Amino acid sequence: MSNPKPSAPTILIIDDDAEIRYSLGRVLSTGNYNIIEAGSGEEGVAMVKKGPLPDLVFLDIRMGGMSGIEALQHIRGANPKQLVVLMTAFGTAQTAIEAMKFGAFDYIMKPFDPTKVLTLAENALQANREMDAVGDYKPTINSEDYKEGIVGSSAPMQEVFKIIGQVTASDVTVMITGESGTGKELVARSIWKHSHRSSKPFIAVNCAAIPDNLIESELFGHEKGSFTGATGQRIGKFELCDGGTIFLDEIGDMALATQTKILRVLQQGEIQRVGGTDTIKVDVRIIAATNKNLEEMVPAKEFREDLYYRLNVVRIKMPPLRERADDIPQIVDFCLQNLVKQRKTRVSKVSPEAIDVLCRYRWHGNVRELENVIYRSAVIAQGDAILPKDLPVEIRSAVGPGTGTTPPIAAASIAPASAAPIKTEAVATADETDDVEESTVSENAAVATPAPIGGALTLEQAFDFIQETLPHDEEPILTRIEREMVKRVLVAVDGNQAKAAERLGMTRTTLRKRIEAYGLKD
Numbered sequence: 001m002s003n004p005k006p007s008a009p010t011i012l013i014i015d016d017d018a019e020i021r022y023s024l025g026r027v028l029s030t031g032n033y034n035i036i037e038a039g040s041g042e043e044g045v046a047m048v049k050k051g052p053l054p055d056l057v058f059l060d061i062r063m064g065g066m067s068g069i070e071a072l073q074h075i076r077g078a079n080p081k082q083l084v085v086l087m088t089a090f091g092t093a094q095t096a097i098e099a100m101k102f103g104a105f106d107y108i109m110k111p112f113d114p115t116k117v118l119t120l121a122e123n124a125l126q127a128n129r130e131m132d133a134v135g136d137y138k139p140t141i142n143s144e145d146y147k148e149g150i151v152g153s154s155a156p157m158q159e160v161f162k163i164i165g166q167v168t169a170s171d172v173t174v175m176i177t178g179e180s181g182t183g184k185e186l187v188a189r190s191i192w193k194h195s196h197r198s199s200k201p202f203i204a205v206n207c208a209a210i211p212d213n214l215i216e217s218e219l220f221g222h223e224k225g226s227f228t229g230a231t232g233q234r235i236g237k238f239e240l241c242d243g244g245t246i247f248l249d250e251i252g253d254m255a256l257a258t259q260t261k262i263l264r265v266l267q268q269g270e271i272q273r274v275g276g277t278d279t280i281k282v283d284v285r286i287i288a289a290t291n292k293n294l295e296e297m298v299p300a301k302e303f304r305e306d307l308y309y310r311l312n313v314v315r316i317k318m319p320p321l322r323e324r325a326d327d328i329p330q331i332v333d334f335c336l337q338n339l340v341k342q343r344k345t346r347v348s349k350v351s352p353e354a355i356d357v358l359c360r361y362r363w364h365g366n367v368r369e370l371e372n373v374i375y376r377s378a379v380i381a382q383g384d385a386i387l388p389k390d391l392p393v394e395i396r397s398a399v400g401p402g403t404g405t406t407p408p409i410a411a412a413s414i415a416p417a418s419a420a421p422i423k424t425e426a427v428a429t430a431d432e433t434d435d436v437e438e439s440t441v442s443e444n445a446a447v448a449t450p451a452p453i454g455g456a457l458t459l460e461q462a463f464d465f466i467q468e469t470l471p472h473d474e475e476p477i478l479t480r481i482e483r484e485m486v487k488r489v490l491v492a493v494d495g496n497q498a499k500a501a502e503r504l505g506m507t508r509t510t511l512r513k514r515i516e517a518y519g520l521k522d
C-alpha cells in the first residue's frame with residue numbers, strides 16, 4: 001500500500017470489499033504500521049500460512065467464499081497466537097459470541113470510528129508485545145508439590161508443613177483455624193494421607209451446612225423410627241469412618257448438644273445411634289476446623305470449654321493469603337498447570353505485570369478466590385498468557401497502578417522472592433505504598449487501569465473514557481468519581497479510615513462524612 005516502514009508492525013486486512021480495505025488501510029496508516037491486504041478469506045489464510053506472520057489481522061466476517069469465522073479458525077489453527085480483530089456490520093449477540101469463541105482478540109463494528117480503530121490496533125499490539133515478553137514456560141514447582149496439592153514456600157507455610165509432619169505419626173487431635181479458603185481441608189487431608197490411617201476413609205463433614213436437627217443422625221446414624229422420616233436404619237459418618245479420619249469443618253457452628261456427643265467420642269471412643277440404646281466403639285481420628293474465634297465463643301457459652309481443650313491439642317493456624325504474597329506466583333502456576341492437565345485451558349503463563357497485580361491484591365477469599373480468578377482469566381485470555389487486561393476489573397482497580405518492579409520473566413518460572421513486591425511479614429504501610437505509586441504512576445498506569453475493550457488504557461485515555469461514558473443527566477462527574485475513589489481506597493486499605501483519609505488527601509472527619517453521604521458503611 002505504501003513504502004514499508006522498517007521494524008513497524010504489520011497489519012493484514014482481509015475483506016472482499018476493496019473500499020473497506022482502502023479506508024481501513026488509510027486510517028491505520030496514520031499509525032506507524034505496515035499495511036498488507038487480502039481480497040478474500042482464502043487469500044488471507046494463504047498469506048498467514050506462507051508468512052512472514054502479520055502482527056495483527058483485521059478480518060471481515062461476511063465475505064463471498066470462505067467466511068470470516070472459517071478464516072479465523074484456519075488462521076488460529078496455523079498460528080494459535082495470531083491476534084485477529086473481526087469486522088462486522090451487524091452487532092448481534094451471535095456474532096460476538098462466535099467471534100470470541102473462536103479466539104478473536106476483539107470485534108469492531110462498521111462503519112469504523114477512526115480513533116477506536118487505532119486504539120484497538122494499539123491495544124492488540126500491546127497485548128502481543130506483553131505476551132512475547134513473558135517468554136517460555138519453565139515450571140518451578142516440582143512434581144512432589146503437585147502430588148501433595150499444597151503449594152507454598154513462604155515462611156508461614158513452611159511452618160504449617162512442619163507441623164503436618166509432626167502430627168502424622170500420632171493420633172493426636174488437631175484443630176485447624178484460619179479464614180475461609182486458606183486450605184484447612186487440604187491440610188486435614190494431607191495429615192490423613194501421611195498417617196497410618198491412610199488406607200482407611202477420610203470423611204469431611206461441613207457442620208455449618210447440615211441443619212441442627214439432622215447433624216446427629218448424619219454423624220452417629222439413627223435407628224428405624226427414631227424420628228419422623230427415619231424409615232430405616234442409617235449408619236453415621238463416625239461408623240463409616242472407623243479406622244480412618246473424620247474432618248469436622250466449621251465446628252464453631254455445631255449445636256451445644258452435638259458438641260457433648262463429640263466429646264464422648266473423644267473421651268471414650270464410643271457413639272450411640274439416634275434412637276438407639278447400644279453403645280458402639282469407634283476408632284476415629286478427629287481433625288476439626290473453624291474460621292470462628294472459639295476463644296471468644298467459650299466464655300460466651302457458645303462452645304463447650306472441655307471440648308475446646310480436647311480438640312485444641314495441636315493447633316495449626318492457616319495464614320491468610322495476603323500475609324504470604326510470595327506464594328502467589330507458585331499457586332498461580334499450580335492452578336494453571338492443573339487447568340491445562342484437565343484440558344480446561346491452553347493458557348500456561350501469566351505476564352509479570354499480571355502477577356504483580358495478583359501479588360498486590362488483598363485476597364479476602366484467599367486461595368479459593370485466587371483459584372477462581374485464575375480460571376476465569378485463563379478462560380478469557382486470548383493468547384497463551386494471562387495479561388493484566390484479562391484479570392477481573394475489580395481486582396485491577398482495587399490494587400491501583402503497578403509498581404513496575406517485577407522483572408519480565410515467565411510467570412511459571414518466577415522465583416518467589418523476585419516476583420512478590422509485597423513483603424511477607426507485613427503489608428507495606430500506606431506511606432510506603434504512596435511513595436512507590438507516586439514515582440511510577442505515569443509509566444505504569446496502563447498496567448492496572450480497567451480497560452473496556454481488550455487492552456489497557458493510559459491515564460489520559462481513562463479520563464477521556466470517563467468523561468465520554470458517564471451519563472450527563474445524573475450526578476456530577478466529580479461526585480461520581482469521588483464516591484468511586486472513596487469506595488476503592490477503603491477496600492484497598494481494608495477499611496482503615498486513617499490510611500484511607502491519608503491516601504485520599506482528606507481529613508478523617510471529611511472521610512466519615514463522605515462515607516455517610518455515599519452510603520458506604522457496611
Ligand SMILES: Nc1ncnc2c1ncn2[C@@H]1O[C@H](COP(=O)(O)OP(=O)(O)OP(=O)(O)O)[C@@H](O)[C@H]1O
Pocket residue numbers: 149150151152178179180181182183184185186187249291331334367368371
Ligand atoms: N496452599 C495451597 N496450594 C494450592 N491450593 C490450595 C492451597 N490452599 C488452598 N488451596 C485450594 O483452595 C481451595 C480452598 O481450600 P480449602 O477448601 O482447603 O480451604 P478451607 O480453609 O477449608 O475453606 P473453608 O473454610 O471455606 O471450608 C481448594 O480448592 C484448595 O485446593
